[in-house]
Amino acid sequence: MPADPPSLLLIVALFVAAAAGWLFGRYRASAGATPPEPNRLSEEYFRGLSFLLDEEPDKALEVFLRMADVDNDTVETHFALGNLYRRRGEVERAIRVHESIMARPSLSDDHRLHAMFALGEDYFRAGLFDRAERLFLQLADGGGRHVQALRYLLRIYEQQRDWEQAIVAYRKLVAVASAEHPTAIAHYHCELAEQMRAKGDFTGAREQLHHARDAQRNFPRGALIRADIALDMNQPELAALLCQRAVELHPKLLTLALPRVMRAMRGTDAVEIERRFRAWMRPDPVARAELAYAAIVAGLEQEPFVRECLPDLLREDPTLGEIVSATSGDPSQLTAEQCTALATALGRILRRTQRYRCVDCGFASAAHFWQCPGCRSWDAFAPVALLDLAPGMYRR
Numbered sequence: 081m082p083a084d085p086p087s088l089l090l091i092v093a094l095f096v097a098a099a100a101g102w103l104f105g106r107y108r109a110s111a112g113a114t115p116p117e118p119n120r121l122s123e124e125y126f127r128g129l130s131f132l133l134d135e136e137p138d139k140a141l142e143v144f145l146r147m148a149d150v151d152n153d154t155v156e157t158h159f160a161l162g163n164l165y166r167r168r169g170e171v172e173r174a175i176r177v178h179e180s181i182m183a184r185p186s187l188s189d190d191h192r193l194h195a196m197f198a199l200g201e202d203y204f205r206a207g208l209f210d211r212a213e214r215l216f217l218q219l220a221d222g223g224g225r226h227v228q229a230l231r232y233l234l235r236i237y238e239q240q241r242d243w244e245q246a247i248v249a250y251r252k253l254v255a256v257a258s259a260e261h262p263t264a265i266a267h268y269h270c271e272l273a274e275q276m277r278a279k280g281d282f283t284g285a286r287e288q289l290h291h292a293r294d295a296q297r298n299f300p301r302g303a304l305i306r307a308d309i310a311l312d313m314n315q316p317e318l319a320a321l322l323c324q325r326a327v328e329l330h331p332k333l334l335t336l337a338l339p340r341v342m343r344a345m346r347g348t349d350a351v352e353i354e355r356r357f358r359a360w361m362r363p364d365p366v367a368r369a370e371l372a373y374a375a376i377v378a379g380l381e382q383e384p385f386v387r388e389c390l391p392d393l394l395r396e397d398p399t400l401g402e403i404v405s406a407t408s409g410d411p412s413q414l415t416a417e418q419c420t421a422l423a424t425a426l427g428r429i430l431r432r433t434q435r436y437r438c439v440d441c442g443f444a445s446a447a448h449f450w451q452c453p454g455c456r457s458w459d460a461f462a463p464v465a466l467l468d469l470a471p472g473m474y475r476r
């Protein structure tokens with residue numbers, strides 16, 4: 081069976097290490113010195129290499145770990161071995177290799193930092209976040225790997241939902257480098273605001289929202305949380321206005337804002353509901369299509385304004401439009417009854433399908449996430465086209 085590319089790289093590295101030991105021995109011999117160590121080292125490398133080629137990783141690992149002569153000349157090969165194990169998902173073996181490097185007393189400072197970082201990556205991959213955190217915190221204080229260590233710390237705190245520590249790490253990171261996700265800190269404050277709101281601490285929640293606004297002006301998530309607080313405090317009119325303002329600034333929020341507006345209008349008569357949602361209608365056909373889509377998902381398919389916007393939705397989604405044309409004729413000539421029946425059927429389908437997709441990695445879900453579970457991008461979840469019949473329609 082051919083070796084995979086990482087194995088090939090390692091094999092080359094090990095072969096070079098073994099050959100270097102052999103050549104070094106020859107040089108020492110020709111210079112009249114006694115060369116036992118390099119030759120023995122070469123033999124050990126060749127033995128380890130042989131086990132690797134025979135797909136016996138445990139025996140190979142034992143050979144390499146027994147080699148007492150890991151010094152600053154041969155340590156790179158051991159790093160390559162550890163990285164290979166981690167890439168293959170053999171994290172326990174990677175940890176043993178990197179721990180053995182760390183245990184060497186004669187390492188240079190640079191190699192020690194490298195080993196700490198590699199071990200931190202192993203622990204992270206293994207889900208041993210407390211151990212990884214300890215190493216990355218040491219590395220974050222200085223040295224050549226502090227930026228990468230801070231980025232890992234952010235990942236750890238995000239996974240642990242430790243938003244206060246995430247804010248500290250983010251501030252340290254942006255003091256020395258650019259942030260991977262510039263809006264992340266505003267989300268950390270919003271996460272804290274949501275935690276406080278859940279506990280009924282509206283003052284604390286608003287304080288966090290102020291911090292979020294300081295970090296990111298016109299931050300849509302902050303506006304929606306303000307609307308939630310208004311709903312909690314029985315201020316439905318304010319909640320509806322906050323939602324409307326959020327959608328004006330960020331039209332993609334429609335699917336998140338409409339359910340909140342419905343909550344705000346609970347108990348309101350049909351005429352008022354119709355008046356409210358008509359205020360959201362715009363002449364732009366794409367905007368009208370998005371309004372129809374969001375309203376159908378929100379359960380408003382019986383509303384007259386949805387019937388009016390439905391032909392726009394059919395025009396903007398060519399595949400769906402073709403289906404309707406083939407079965408019912410010109411989509412723009414549908415009767416009110418046909419529109420209502422079609423919207424009702426679409427509602428039943430849409431509410432059971434994946435309605436959001438990450439524009440960065442393609443992760444799809446029926447639920448909305450501010451941070452993509454697939455690739456950790458913030459603000460990358462966007463509503464997708466109907467049943468994905470016209471990919472790209474709602475992507476940014």
Ligand SMILES: [Zn+2]
Binds near residue numbers: 454455
């Ligand atoms: Zn993603």
